[in-house]
Amino acid sequence: MKERGIEFILLLSALSSIFITLSIVFILLYEALGFFKDVSILEFLTGKQWTPLFAQPKFGILPLVAGTLLVTGIAVAVALPIGLIVAIYLSEYAPFRIKEVAKPILELLAAVPTVVYGYFALLFLTPILQKFIPNLSGFNALSPGIIMGLMIIPYVSSVSEDSMKAVPMHIREGSYAMGATKFQTAFKVIIPSAFSGIAAAFIIGISRAIGETMVVAIAAGMMPNLTLNPLEPIQTLTAYIVGVSLGDVPHGTVEYKTIFAAGITLFFMTLSLNILGFWFRRKIREVY
Amino acid sequence: MAEMNSSVKIETRNLHLYYSSFHALKDINIAMKDRQITALIGPSGCGKSTFLRTLNRMNELIPNTRTEGRVMLDGEDIYQPTTDVVSLRKRVGMVFQRPNPFPKSIFENVAFGLRVLGIFSKREIEEKVEQSLKDAAIWPEVSDRLHRNALSLTLGQQQRLCIARVLAVEPEVVLMDEPCSALDPIATLKIEELMQELKKNYAIVIVTHNMQQAARTSDWTGFFLLGEMLEYAPTRDIFTRPKDKRTENYVTGRYG
Ligand SMILES: Nc1ncnc2c1ncn2[C@@H]1O[C@H](COP(=O)(O)OP(=O)(O)O)[C@@H](O)[C@H]1O
Ligand SMILES: [Mg+2]
Numbered sequence: 158m159k160e161r162g163i164e165f166i167l168l169l170s171a172l173s174s175i176f177i178t179l180s181i182v183f184i185l186l187y188e189a190l191g192f193f194k195d196v197s198i199l200e201f202l203t204g205k206q207w208t209p210l211f212a213q214p215k216f217g218i219l220p221l222v223a224g225t226l227l228v229t230g231i232a233v234a235v236a237l238p239i240g241l242i243v244a245i246y247l248s249e250y251a252p253f254r255i256k257e258v259a260k261p262i263l264e265l266l267a268a269v270p271t272v273v274y275g276y277f278a279l280l281f282l283t284p285i286l287q288k289f290i291p292n293l294s295g296f297n298a299l300s301p302g303i304i305m306g307l308m309i310i311p312y313v314s315s316v317s318e319d320s321m322k323a324v325p326m327h328i329r330e331g332s333y334a335m336g337a338t339k340f341q342t343a344f345k346v347i348i349p350s351a352f353s354g355i356a357a358a359f360i361i362g363i364s365r366a367i368g369e370t371m372v373v374a375i376a377a378g379m380m381p382n383l384t385l386n387p388l389e390p391i392q393t394l395t396a397y398i399v400g401v402s403l404g405d406v407p408h409g410t411v412e413y414k415t416i417f418a419a420g421i422t423l424f425f426m427t428l429s430l431n432i433l434g435f436w437f438r439r440k441i442r443e444v445y
Numbered sequence: 446m447a448e449m450n451s452s453v454k455i456e457t458r459n460l461h462l463y464y465s466s467f468h469a470l471k472d473i474n475i476a477m478k479d480r481q482i483t484a485l486i487g488p489s490g491c492g493k494s495t496f497l498r499t500l501n502r503m504n505e506l507i508p509n510t511r512t513e514g515r516v517m518l519d520g521e522d523i524y525q526p527t528t529d530v531v532s533l534r535k536r537v538g539m540v541f542q543r544p545n546p547f548p549k550s551i552f553e554n555v556a557f558g559l560r561v562l563g564i565f566s567k568r569e570i571e572e573k574v575e576q577s578l579k580d581a582a583i584w585p586e587v588s589d590r591l592h593r594n595a596l597s598l599t600l601g602q603q604q605r606l607c608i609a610r611v612l613a614v615e616p617e618v619v620l621m622d623e624p625c626s627a628l629d630p631i632a633t634l635k636i637e638e639l640m641q642e643l644k645k646n647y648a649i650v651i652v653t654h655n656m657q658q659a660a661r662t663s664d665w666t667g668f669f670l671l672g673e674m675l676e677y678a679p680t681r682d683i684f685t686r687p688k689d690k691r692t693e694n695y696v697t698g699r700y701g
Contacts, residue, residue, distance in 0.1 A: 253508075331545040331607070334503060335558045335614065336535035345557065350548045 185424060188417035195411045201418065207381035207397075209415045210406075216415065218422055220381035224391035225426070228302045228373055231387060232366040235306025237359055240313025244358075247314070248321035249343045260315075267311040275375030278304040283376065296378025296390035305372050313362040320354020321347050353440040360434035364427045370395035394423045454479040454618060454648035455500060460514035462495055462504065469495045471672045473514075477665070479617075482640060482649045484659035484680065487669030488695070493652040494542075496669065497620050500650065501537040502530050518618070535562065538611030542623040544603035546595035546610070551578075551587050554595045554606055558614040573613055581609035582639050601632025608639065619643060621651040625658065637662050656696055660684050668692045 193201070196216045204217020243263070247256055283300040287293045293300075324347050332342040348355065370393075378390025379400055392400075398416050406412045453476045462470035470492050477483045485493045498504045499516060502523065515522045523533050535558070546554050555574040564570060574591075578584040583605040587598070595606055604624055611619060621640075625633040640649060640662055653659050659666055660680060667677040668689070676683065676692045687693040 325545075327541060327543055327545040328547060330503065330506065330541065331547065331610075332557075333506060334501060334534055334539040334541075335561055335610065336531045336533075337557075337561045338531055341561055345560070346547055 182424070185417055185421050188414055189421040192411065192414035192418040195414070196418075205383050207392075209401075209412050214411070216418075218394075218419065220383040221392060221394045221397050221419060222422065223383050223385060224298065224373075224377070224381070225367060225393040225395070225423075227298045227385055227387060227391060228305065228377060228393055229363060229366040231299060231302025232305035232309060232369075233359075233363055235303055236309045236313050236362050236366070239306075240310045240358070240362065241317055241355065243310065243314040244317035244321060244355075245343050245348070248318045249339060249347060263311045263314060266308065269308075271308070271369065271371035272375070274304050274308050275301070275372040278372055278376035290388060293388045294378065294390050296376065296380070297388055298377055298391045299387040301372045301376040302387065304376070305366055305369050308369070308372070309362045309365045312365050313358050316358035316361055317351070317355045320351040320358065323354065324350045353437045357434045357437040360430050360437065364430040364434070367423070367426055367430070368395060370399050374399050394419045394426075398423075451478040451481055453477070454519065455650070456517040456520075457499070458515040458517070460496075460499060460516060461512070462492075462499060463511045463513075464495075464507070465509045469672050470499070473674050475667055475674060475677055477648060477650060479648045480644055480646070481664040482644050482651060482662055483665045483667065484663035485650065485652045485667045485669060486654065486656065486659050486695070489654060491669040492672045493654075493669050494622050496674075497539075497622050497650060497652050500618070500620055501534050501539055502528075503534075503539065505530070535614050536616055537618045537620060538614065538616035540604070540607050540611060540619065540621040540624045543627055544600055544607055546598075546603050546606050548594065548596055550592045551595050551598070551606060552591040555609050555613050558610055562614055577609040577613040578606075580612050580643075581605045582635065582642070583609060599632070601628045601635060604628060604632070604636060605639065608636075608643075612643075616647065618648045618650065621649065623652050623654065625653070625655070633658070656684075656698070668695060670695075 201216055201218050203219070204215055205219055206215035206217050207220045208215045247259060251259065278301045279296075282304060283293070283295060283297065286300055287295075290299075328346060328350060329342060332346040337345070373393045374396040377392065377396060379392050379396060380390040381392045381397070382389055384391065398419050401412070401416050456476040457473050460470060460473040461468065473496060475483075485496065487493055495504065499512060500518075500523075504510045504512065512524060514524075516524055518533070518536065522528075547557060549557070552574055555577050556570050559570050559573055564573075575584065575588075578587060583602060586602060587593075587606075595603060598606060604627075608619075608624075625636050628636065637658065640651070643649060651659075651663065663680045665677065666680040666683040668675050668683065668687075668691075670691060676687060676689045678688070683692060684696055687696060
């Protein structure tokens with residue numbers, strides 16, 4: 158009887174999380190549909206200007222998408238190689254002692270509040286970068302991109318490491334017994350064997366970067382700008398959403414609904430990545 | 446079967462091995478001949494695998510192991526500080542208990558060792574892959590699907606693929622650690638036949654706990670018990686007139 162009760166409570170909490178997710182998606186869709194009554198989808202998807210608060214508003218989402226992709230691209234360029242190298246080191250090279258210290262430190266990197274990273278980018282990294290790149294704006298895509306890259310290293314490295322560690326010992330032994338060095342074993346056997354897990358780790362890292370808000374809101378400039386030049390100020394989807402939410406836009410207006418239009422765009426970007434990641438993770442289990 | 450005049454390929458002298466403080470191999474002295482099959486038998490946990498892995502220094506992958514004494518390959522100690530472990534392992538190949546092909550194509554499995562050796566000519570690799578697969582008696586079964594994943598093969602085929610992978614780098618010694626224990630009788634027979642072929646060119650050391658297999662295939666047999674090698678003699682002698690009572694008990698099935 159007691160067992161039944163516990164089961165019921167567990168089921169209820171599982172269902173409630175599904176319910177909450179679904180209602181978020183529903184509200185998002187509902188409000189976004191309201192937005193598309195006022196603005197055509199074509200204008201939204203192809204317009205090159207995003208100025209919803211101007212007297213002559215323009216609702217082209219491309220500048221925000223470009224800003225998001227630009228910062229994400231920079232973050233990924235930093236996080237993927239470093240994260241992979243860290244994972245290889247931890248999984249194949251590091252002695253137990255070092256692993257014991259390194260892993261909590263890496264996790265700490267993920268535990269620092271993102272606001273701190275944001276100000277770190279704005280007040281510390283940007284001035285340093287400006288010494289080397291004189292025409293770098295005070296607000297720019299580069300600096301938050303790099304910091305975001307550092308921030309997501311732990312996500313990339315820990316999932317990659319798990320999938321490398323999941324490569325069975327006898328596969329490693331097969332390689333060593335062939336006279337392969339540690340390096341050859343890591344790069345020619347372990348990485349290809351753990352490929353789907355590493356790909357999943359990369360995708361987690363990328364969706365983390367796409368969804369990241371504070372760092373870009375603080376250091377990238379809040380300026381919708383259709384450019385792929387990392388030296389200029391930009392605005393991302395997330396930064397736009399947080400910016401408008403903090404302002405006093407009246408409920409029910411088109412300006413208000415833009416939040417949801419940007420939100421649904423973001424949602425579809427991360428959703429497609431998650432589906433890709435899910436597919437890769439399914440593949441891991443098929444390998445051995 | 447045992448030829449007395451064949452030359453010694455691997456010889457150990459006062460070989461001891463410790464896993465941390467556990468004394469797993471105690472004073473092993475054995476001389477294994479070239480172009481012969483040496484079988485190592487004994488109850489489970491007696492140190493057969495550990496011994497086999499001293500011959501290509503695979504035990505070094507396990508933390509806190511300590512090896513004492515000498516292992517001579519062609520008269521040279523492989524435990525000298527100057528020994529290059531990587532090239533040692535190319536000379537002394539190993540086939541494992543559980544078939545362990547890489548999750549790559551059949552072709553890439555065999556080509557792996559060649560690439561590790563630094564061979565990059567496409568033609569040379571193709572020729573050697575084909576030759577090795579033929580030598581491992583698996584070519585007819587895989588020639589039309591070289592680019593399929595090795596894990597799609599049966600276990601018996603996977604094990605012969607692993608043998609092909611070893612042969613590709615032209616080793617001198619082939620170590621086999623219970624290579625048939627995961628295989629059915631027909632696949633086992635194929636490997637045993639293959640061993641008789643390979644013996645023409647290689648020194649083979651096989652660990653087995655299958656008494657019939659040792660009797661059928663080997664020229665020399667060593668009997669291990671609790672980390673010691675109690676007896677080492679031509680296989681016929683071990684099975685028909687063992688000197689040690691404990692060997693007799695084991696080979697007649699009254700033990701372990
Ligand atoms: N990595 C290890 N660490 C500690 N002890 C080990 C390790 N591997 C094997 N042993 C011990 O060494 C002994 C010999 O093992 P092994 O060589 O695998 O025996 P066999 O192959 O004859 O069954 C056993 O008592 C086993 O428990
Ligand atoms: Mg064993």
